[in-house]
Amino acid sequence: MKQFKSLSLTLIALLTLTFTFNACKDQVDTPPNPNEEELITTLELTFTNENNASDVRIFKFADADGDGGNAPTITDSIVLAANTSYSLAVRFLDESKSPVEDITTEIVAEAIDHLICYTTPGDLMITILDKDANNLNLGLAATVKTQAVENTSLTIRLMHQPNQKNGNCDIGETDVEVTFITTIE
Template sequence: MKMKHIKLFAVVMLSGLILAGCKKKNNEEENEEELITTVKLTLTPVGGGSALVYSWKDVDGVGGNAPVIQAVTLAPSKVYNCSVQFLNESVTPAEDITTEVVTEGVDHQVYYAVSGGAALTINGLNTDGNGLPLGTTSSFTTAAASTGSLKITLKHKPGVKAANDAVTKGETDVEVDFPVTIQ
């Protein structure tokens, strides 16, 4: 009799472990991160002029060929309306991840960090449904001729996004560096 209870207990425990393992796997599949191979900046001069488009591309992913990066060149003492686009160009047709970022804006934020002496200020970030920064659109203001870099980071912050969050909060979906020249 006692052996029968032990076997029954073992079968119940094993079944529970199998079900728990399957359930976790299904949750992981639902929350699968999107592949972002391309970050595209479109900068349109305020007051007129042609839009300038720059991209960072790593179509073969981490560990393959080095990314192809277009250096951003802007005129001094100008204001540009900026939009950033996130794409998966490893598939045909390319998938525009930006749509999902905007739709799920309360769980995402784009950060911009200027360094190395570039005379560039970024403000006017668009906001999500809760009035918090989203950053898929913004305003770039240049000053004097200079050089430096612009780091763009897309963070995924489900349930933890708050006002004045540091770039370290949440999971990084993509982080890229563009060389910047103002001339």
């Protein structure tokens, strides 16, 4: 009899507990929507001819669902005129949100941890114009000087370098890396 008593007591305790935890069930079927998380989907480059303000060229790379998932949808090629000086403005966007979110403002706010790097195998001459609070390059604004006609490429990288930034590109973690096919005509 005594055994049954303790057994039934245990069972009651168990049922109570199970009931309590089933109360958490509400959480299970309402997972967070990852789309509400910050995401960089788009890199947008705006080239403005320094001698002709009406010559504005915009090129985009967009991967609507971020890493993984579907392949990038917009992969423009850069086309610029030879022997011309352009001012370049770079924007990072999250186009999965509506309205579209501009991540560039966050990069500006954390400028001491970020660096935008430009590499090209060709003859483009790129000079970064903007600096962070430590007077190190940031790279959201630059001057791009084209030389002779060529078929080349331009790689743009957003480096995240918390507590490490020293102006060097080869440290930290790559947040964005896009290579554009580039034609100078």
